[in-house]
Amino acid sequence: MLLDPTSLGEVGRSDSSLRRFLHGLPGVDQVGADARAAALSTRSIKTTAKAFAIDLAISMIDLTTLEGSDTPGKVRSLCAKALAPDPHDPTVPRTAAVCVYNDLVGLAKADLGDSGVKVAAVATAFPSGRASLSVKLADSRDAVLQGADEIDMVIDRGAFLSGRYLEIFEEIAAVKGVCHEGGATAHLKVILETGELQTYDNVRRASWLAMLAGADFIKTSTGKISPAATLPVTLVMLEACRDWHDITGVRIGMKPAGGIRTTKDAMKYLVLVNETVGTEWLTPDLFRLGASSLLNDLLLQRQKMATGRYSGPDYVTVD
Amino acid sequence: MPAPFEYAPAPESRSVVDIASSYGLFIDGAFVDGTGTTIKSINPATEEVLAEISVASDADVDRAVKAARRAYTRVWSKTSGAERAKYLYRIARLVQERSRELAVLETLDNGKPIKESRDVDIPLVAAHFFYYAGWADKLEHAGFGPDPKPLGVAAQVIPWNFPLLMLAWKIAPALAAGNTVVLKPAETTPLTALLFADICQQADLPPGVVNIVTGAGETGKALVEHPGVDKVAFTGSTEVGKAIARSVAGTSKKLTLELGGKAANIVFDDAPVDQTVEGIVAGIFFNQGHVCCAGSRLLVQESIADELVTRLKRRLGTLRLGDPLDKNTDIGAINSLEQLERIRHLAGVGDDEGAERWTADCDLPAKGYWFAPTVFTGVSQAHRIAREEIFGPVLSVLTFRTPSEAVEKANNTPYGLSAGIWTEKGSRILKTAAAMRAGVVWANTFNRFDPTSPFGGYKESGYGREGGRHGLAAYLDVV
Numbered sequence: 143m144l145l146d147p148t149s150l151g152e153v154g155r156s157d158s159s160l161r162r163f164l165h166g167l168p169g170v171d172q173v174g175a176d177a178r179a180a181a182l183s184t185r186s187i188k189t190t191a192k193a194f195a196i197d198l199a200i201s202m203i204d205l206t207t208l209e210g211s212d213t214p215g216k217v218r219s220l221c222a223k224a225l226a227p228d229p230h231d232p233t234v235p236r237t238a239a240v241c242v243y244n245d246l247v248g249l250a251k252a253d254l255g256d257s258g259v260k261v262a263a264v265a266t267a268f269p270s271g272r273a274s275l276s277v278k279l280a281d282s283r284d285a286v287l288q289g290a291d292e293i294d295m296v297i298d299r300g301a302f303l304s305g306r307y308l309e310i311f312e313e314i315a316a317v318k319g320v321c322h323e324g325g326a327t328a329h330l331k332v333i334l335e336t337g338e339l340q341t342y343d344n345v346r347r348a349s350w351l352a353m354l355a356g357a358d359f360i361k362t363s364t365g366k367i368s369p370a371a372t373l374p375v376t377l378v379m380l381e382a383c384r385d386w387h388d389i390t391g392v393r394i395g396m397k398p399a400g401g402i403r404t405t406k407d408a409m410k411y412l413v414l415v416n417e418t419v420g421t422e423w424l425t426p427d428l429f430r431l432g433a434s435s436l437l438n439d440l441l442l443q444r445q446k447m448a449t450g451r452y453s454g455p456d457y458v459t460v461d
Numbered sequence: 462m463p464a465p466f467e468y469a470p471a472p473e474s475r476s477v478v479d480i481a482s483s484y485g486l487f488i489d490g491a492f493v494d495g496t497g498t499t500i501k502s503i504n505p506a507t508e509e510v511l512a513e514i515s516v517a518s519d520a521d522v523d524r525a526v527k528a529a530r531r532a533y534t535r536v537w538s539k540t541s542g543a544e545r546a547k548y549l550y551r552i553a554r555l556v557q558e559r560s561r562e563l564a565v566l567e568t569l570d571n572g573k574p575i576k577e578s579r580d581v582d583i584p585l586v587a588a589h590f591f592y593y594a595g596w597a598d599k600l601e602h603a604g605f606g607p608d609p610k611p612l613g614v615a616a617q618v619i620p621w622n623f624p625l626l627m628l629a630w631k632i633a634p635a636l637a638a639g640n641t642v643v644l645k646p647a648e649t650t651p652l653t654a655l656l657f658a659d660i661c662q663q664a665d666l667p668p669g670v671v672n673i674v675t676g677a678g679e680t681g682k683a684l685v686e687h688p689g690v691d692k693v694a695f696t697g698s699t700e701v702g703k704a705i706a707r708s709v710a711g712t713s714k715k716l717t718l719e720l721g722g723k724a725a726n727i728v729f730d731d732a733p734v735d736q737t738v739e740g741i742v743a744g745i746f747f748n749q750g751h752v753c754c755a756g757s758r759l760l761v762q763e764s765i766a767d768e769l770v771t772r773l774k775r776r777l778g779t780l781r782l783g784d785p786l787d788k789n790t791d792i793g794a795i796n797s798l799e800q801l802e803r804i805r806h807l808a809g810v811g812d813d814e815g816a817e818r819w820t821a822d823c824d825l826p827a828k829g830y831w832f833a834p835t836v837f838t839g840v841s842q843a844h845r846i847a848r849e850e851i852f853g854p855v856l857s858v859l860t861f862r863t864p865s866e867a868v869e870k871a872n873n874t875p876y877g878l879s880a881g882i883w884t885e886k887g888s889r890i891l892k893t894a895a896a897m898r899a900g901v902v903w904a905n906t907f908n909r910f911d912p913t914s915p916f917g918g919y920k921e922s923g924y925g926r927e928g929g930r931h932g933l934a935a936y937l938d939v940v
Contacts, residue, residue, distance in 0.1 A: 158891045168731075168732070168733055168734040168735070169731070169733040169737070169885040170733055170735070171733035171736040171738075171885075171905050173905070173906065174733065174739055174905060174906065175735070175736060176735025176741050176742065177739070177906075178735075184576060184580070184788070185468065185788075185789055186468075186471035186788035186789055187468060187469075187471075188469050188471045189469040190467075190469045191466070191467060191468045191469040192469070194464075194466065195466065198466070211698075378735075380854075381735050412466060413466075417779050421462060421463055421464075421465045421466065422462060424463045424464075424465075424466055425463040451489065454499070
């Protein structure tokens with residue numbers, strides 16, 4: 143067997159058992175992975191399929207603002223946008239979540255209430271992850287206490303690149319513990335920052351490491367490092383989700399984030415999901431798009447499909 | 462479960478091509494009526510008649526060969542390499558300019574998916590003309606001595622699986638080296654060759670340098686046996702190749718043959734598994750398996766065989782079979798009823814031999830010629846489906862235990878056109894590749910083509926090389 147389900151429980155015992163497992167995963171041929179992603183991106187999504195995909199993509203967006211200059215006003219306008227992306231068209235679905243820094247969670251939560259739009263908080267010394275475990279846990283706890291529905295944590299890429307897999311495993315497990323403290327049920331998204339991991343072998347290993355340690359979602363990027371999400375990286379991560387499901391029966395979610403700006407980009411990601419892990423993942427519960435400017439392009443395309451004409455940037459709201 | 466993401470039909474428009482109701486022959490720079498009978502070229506996806514095609518008679522072939530001889534003697538042999546290059550570059554650019562038209566026509570006539578004619582066939586056609594255009598004025602630097610000479614008139618007979626691409630493989634090096642040609646496209650797929658004749662006119666290629674005679678086996682026989690040709694180049698079945706070799710024997714004609722194959726795609730237990738699955742799919746389901754170098758024998762290390770086959774079947778479940786003009790179609794139509802019957806027959810032989818047949822779950826259109834992607838497991842070396850070329854979307858899965866067994870089984874075939882090797886271990890790639898009795902060996906990829914790379918076979922897969930610097934030798938008076 144390429145992957146042995148019976149050993150999974152034992153894997154997280156030590157650095158060496160993790161190393162044995164992660165380095166025993168089948169390799170990823172970069173040329174082949176790039177070619178597969180490129181081939182899928184030539185799918186032609188038109189008419190009814192496009193309309194379906196646009197609404198699906200909107201419903202999967204984690205509408206994000208992660209700037210030093212974020213203010214209560216900025217977050218409020220983002221929440222309003224998430225609730226009613228197109229003020230003139232109530233048939234537009236809401237986005238999946240609003241994603242903000244930790245200190246703005248309470249504000250977002252107050253605005254979004256029980257609308258169903260989740261609040262995601264980046265935590266664990268986002269984006270670099272360079273802080274002690276206690277600081278990271280305090281950061282996460284703070285977000286959970288303020289009512290965050292989802293915690294987007296970063297892994298310690300330095301630890302990964304120097305082979306300290308157990309440290310990352312334990313960190314993820316500890317943050318997962320915080321997500322469930324005091325009866326909370328926050329979902330945990332684990333950001334791999336694939337732009338810093340560089341190789342697809344590393345991406346596959348980091349994906350498995352995160353899933354072994356308890357991630358509910360695996361996520362490509364912080365958006366602060368280039369390259370952020372790419373199609374082949376997302377393909378490799380989706381394959382890890384698929385293989386994990388084969389073994390455990392559990393579906394882990396996937397979130398590409400950063401650099402997804404156009405409807406065409408979003409379509410390509412949805413095709414990738416559709417043809418790699420299948421229909422079961424085509425829900426905001428299992429697939430998210432971390433983006434900010436993408437939503438307006440989706441809205442413009444949606445208007446175009448409804449009216450047959452392109453409007454323009456003045457016909458969608460600036461947030 | 463969430464709603465399925467159904468792709469709406471996304472057909473490429475046919476309006477870009479004009480198909481005449483009937484076609485003559487292209488001889489001496491002009492379309493002329495044939496003196497023989499006619500046949501119909503049909504769209505294998507719909508059985509719709511596309512056009513009536515002339516069957517060139519012996520007299521027509523003779524006329525074409527004489528035109529080629531005249532053009533060779535009076536014009537082309539006196540045209541400098543730099544001038545020949547200009548024509549080839551012009552043709553290459555015209556192919557690019559008219560690529561959509563060529564792709565749609567190829568798909569209509571052949572049945573292959575538009576994404577393949579658009580993204581593979583036609584770009585490679587242009588690439589071949591560009592590549593050999595570059596050689597035309599550099600032949601003295603090609604390693605064949607200070608002043609290599611052309612052969613004269615080349616008779617070229619090509620198959621139906623990559624109609625325009627095979628034309629490019631034949632015509633581009635021939636013209637670059639200074640020969641003139643008479644080319645016969647396959648009887649089921651003549652239309653892009655006839656459109657190419659139009660491109661030759663558009664490029665102002667001197668009359669007679671390229672002649673296209675359409676027809677079936679008899680026309681091909683008349684062409685290769687014509688005493689006025691200096692060179693015969695054939696791509697097609699081993700059976701016909703042998704007949705041509707017999708007829709050419711004892712004459713001064715030079716011969717190159719690119720024939721059948723039964724390539725092994727070898728998967729070691731340390732292969733990059735997801736990319737390997739893609740490579741297996743590309744190896745045998747690309748172009749409906751109508752590929753002489755198709756990876757039709759999957760040789761997989763026994764320890765991972767079950768899991769690999771499970772993954773492969775899951776992947777095959779996502780292939781989209783149907784309207785070849787739909788941009789999302791992965792698997793198009795089988796080129797002809799005759800070929801479909803051959804595939805059905807050999808698949809039936811697989812059943813009789815006791816191999817286990819698995820077929821991808823997909824609806825076949827009511828009209829046209831279709832065969833769903835099929836995998837046979839439990840195949841052994843003794844089975845006919847492990848030995849005979851099926852030339853369709855049918856994969857035979859065999860297993861091996863050790864690297865030496867893999868090599869032995871891979872080479873245990875009368876063919877030797879191509880092979881694939883899948884492993885993350887570089888040294889194993891090199892060792893295995895060196896042991897392969899096959900003209901092309903791909904490592905961690907399959908069915909990749911490039912004009913710079915020579916292509917050709919060992920044993921019953923033929924002789925001579927096409928592509929690259931080596932491809933020039935077939936059209937020059939060199940050993």
